[in-house]
Amino acid sequence: MGMTITEKILAAHADLDMVKPGQLIKARVDMALANDITAPLAIKAFKSAGGEKVFAQDKISLVLDHFTPNKDIPSAIQCQEVRKFAYEQDIINFYDVGSVGIEHVLLPEQGLVLPGDVVIGADSHTCTYGALGAFSTGVGSTDLGAVMLTGEIWLKVPPSIKLVYKGSLPKWITGKDLILYTIGDLGVEGALYKAMEFCGETISQLSMDARFTMANMAIEAGAKNGIFAPDEKTEAYVQPRAKRTYQIYRSDPDAEYLFTREYDVSTLEPQVALPHSPDNVRGVSEVGEIKIDQVVIGSCTNGRLEDLRLAASILKGKKIAKGVRCIVIPGTQQVYLDALKEGIIETFIEAGAAVSTPTCGPCLGGHMGVLAPGEKAVSTTNRNFIGRMGHSQSEVYLTSPAVAAASAIAGKIVGPEEVN
Amino acid sequence: MNITGKAWRFGDNVDTDIIIPARYLNTSDPKELAKHCMEGIKPGFTELVKEGDIIVAGRNFGCGSSREHAPLAIKAAGIQVVVAKSFARIFYRNAFNIGLPIIESEEVVDATEEGDTLKIDLDKGEVINLTKNLVFTIQPLPDFMKELITDGGLIPHLAKKGGY
Ligand code: SF4
Numbered sequence: 001m002g003m004t005i006t007e008k009i010l011a012a013h014a015d016l017d018m019v020k021p022g023q024l025i026k027a028r029v030d031m032a033l034a035n036d037i038t039a040p041l042a043i044k045a046f047k048s049a050g051g052e053k054v055f056a057q058d059k060i061s062l063v064l065d066h067f068t069p070n071k072d073i074p075s076a077i078q079c080q081e082v083r084k085f086a087y088e089q090d091i092i093n094f095y096d097v098g099s100v101g102i103e104h105v106l107l108p109e110q111g112l113v114l115p116g117d118v119v120i121g122a123d124s125h126t127c128t129y130g131a132l133g134a135f136s137t138g139v140g141s142t143d144l145g146a147v148m149l150t151g152e153i154w155l156k157v158p159p160s161i162k163l164v165y166k167g168s169l170p171k172w173i174t175g176k177d178l179i180l181y182t183i184g185d186l187g188v189e190g191a192l193y194k195a196m197e198f199c200g201e202t203i204s205q206l207s208m209d210a211r212f213t214m215a216n217m218a219i220e221a222g223a224k225n226g227i228f229a230p231d232e233k234t235e236a237y238v239q240p241r242a243k244r245t246y247q248i249y250r251s252d253p254d255a256e257y258l259f260t261r262e263y264d265v266s267t268l269e270p271q272v273a274l275p276h277s278p279d280n281v282r283g284v285s286e287v288g289e290i291k292i293d294q295v296v297i298g299s300c301t302n303g304r305l306e307d308l309r310l311a312a313s314i315l316k317g318k319k320i321a322k323g324v325r326c327i328v329i330p331g332t333q334q335v336y337l338d339a340l341k342e343g344i345i346e347t348f349i350e351a352g353a354a355v356s357t358p359t360c361g362p363c364l365g366g367h368m369g370v371l372a373p374g375e376k377a378v379s380t381t382n383r384n385f386i387g388r389m390g391h392s393q394s395e396v397y398l399t400s401p402a403v404a405a406a407s408a409i410a411g412k413i414v415g416p417e418e419v420n
Numbered sequence: 421m422n423i424t425g426k427a428w429r430f431g432d433n434v435d436t437d438i439i440i441p442a443r444y445l446n447t448s449d450p451k452e453l454a455k456h457c458m459e460g461i462k463p464g465f466t467e468l469v470k471e472g473d474i475i476v477a478g479r480n481f482g483c484g485s486s487r488e489h490a491p492l493a494i495k496a497a498g499i500q501v502v503v504a505k506s507f508a509r510i511f512y513r514n515a516f517n518i519g520l521p522i523i524e525s526e527e528v529v530d531a532t533e534e535g536d537t538l539k540i541d542l543d544k545g546e547v548i549n550l551t552k553n554l555v556f557t558i559q560p561l562p563d564f565m566k567e568l569i570t571d572g573g574l575i576p577h578l579a580k581k582g583g584y
Pocket of ligand 1: 123125381382
């Protein structure tokens with residue numbers, strides 16, 4: 001019997017010829033990740049397990065991205081703890097203000113995660129790296145502390161589900177629309193404990209940035225990981241960045257799937273996830289008249305160069321509606337710099353948007369744009385749970401950067417067609 | 421391990437932003453976190469909870485972020501065990517890793533109302549609803565998870581064994 005790409009990667013990292021769904025394995029970890037919220041607890045766990053030296057200084061990434069530049073004294077103290085540990089342990093991939101970007105945009109960009117890797121992060125959106133053909137999944141801090149100590153993790157091999165995308169992408173339809181549609185179909189626990197394998201003819205039309213967006217939100221369907229088989233686009237992305245060797249895996253034709261879903265993308269319209277769940281998804285034309293107070297363009301879902309380009313192409317020469325605050329946050333310093341050179345940042349500022357240094361900030365209601373009671377926001381982020389971006393009586397609508405930019409101009413939720 | 425406590429009833433998809441909103445994650449002090457536990461859907465929850473109470477919830481409990489602050493906040497609020505129809509996978513791992521027992525059972529959840537008193541015997545795999553006089557059998561835990569709970573969580577387990 002054949003194996004899926006997920007099973008092959010896990011088998012290789014457990015030194016086994018084959019693995020089956022449900023099997024408990026111990027897997028070697030190629031990259032372990034924590035941020036300013038999860039690292040302090042992971043460090044505590046590492047130390048209380050008797051940890052003195054991390055298993056490998058070059059296989060750990062510590063990224064201070066959530067409440068940075070520090071929003072208050074407690075978050076400054078959290079960063080201080082991580083910084084101290086990073087220096088003490090000579091952690092090579094330590095990112096602080098000035099070099100930091102949002103972890104899941106930053107790590108692939110820096111070539112720190114590669115095809116065929118097992119990546120374990122103390123952050124649920126660690127599943128993002130599946131876009132490269134890696135097995136990557138989120139865990140809590142204690143698990144991460146244990147990985148920093150042992151270089152290993154216990155995992156249950158997940159069963160895979162196959163998501164097949166067919167047809168050509170209509171104008172304005174992005175990876176975000178595809179994944180929102182998929183989550184709307186599967187539901188927030190439709191892929192619970194499972195691997196989501198993205199395939200089909202449409203995939204080759206998707207840029208790497210679009211694939212990162214899709215893999216990023218696998219967790220929103222409850223999945224353990226989301227994964228794409230590497231192709232020429234993956235290789236073109238990875239080759240100039242990789243500083244070590246990597247391995248390409250693909251699913252066998254006779255690999256087993258729990259179930260398969262097929263989606264025809266050619267008739268899709270831009271998608272919106274309504275409050276308060278990422279699976280509460282409708283086409284933008286079915287949303288109705290919703291006036292908004294804020295727009296956020298950024299995050300580990302949609303803070304890459306292509307996302308900013310798309311938003312800027314809609315905002316160019318236009319103005320943000322009166323009464324709407326539009327906040328644009330490039331995912332990394334590199335994205336920021338590239339956008340600056342391309343004149344995209346100028347476009348945002350001329351349109352009346354605020355542009356910030358890379359940070360998670362408003363995505364988790366941390367800082368840089370927290371919502372008041374009753375306020376409504378359109379956001380390119382990945383979660384719209386109650387209170388996610390601020391007060392428990394605020395509302396978040398999740399969309400692509402195209403819908404976000406169009407809505408910023410219109411002052412209400414609209415598709416890009418309506419403002420272009 | 422024996423647990424008796426009063427049930428607090430919640431619905432499906434209780435996410436980590438409900439359990440502990442991200443804006444409070446500038447600390448990892450469990451006592452501080454516990455103050456805001458469930459505040460999005462049940463303000464004042466922590467004052468209402470008595471040490472040893474039980475959370476009984478629907479499907480996909482703990483979905484969302486990987487924050488271990490979620491099971492920590494629940495535990496520090498005085499909750500002894502969470503019974504749900506299903507758990508989000510990261511929450512499931514985190515709960516065992518920090519030594520908060522959790523139980524998956526559709527039956528128990530369906531039959532439990534807020535305020536019912538439950539008696540849970542983890543070793544025997546039995547849940548008794550003392551208020552309604554109902555007895556349920558629950559799935560035994562995989563050996564590895566049992567080991568984690570007996571050792572008091574992943575860290576004591578690693579410290580004891582020097583590895584997994
Ligand atoms: S951008 Fe949002 S979802 Fe992504 S890592 Fe930061 S807080 Fe988490």
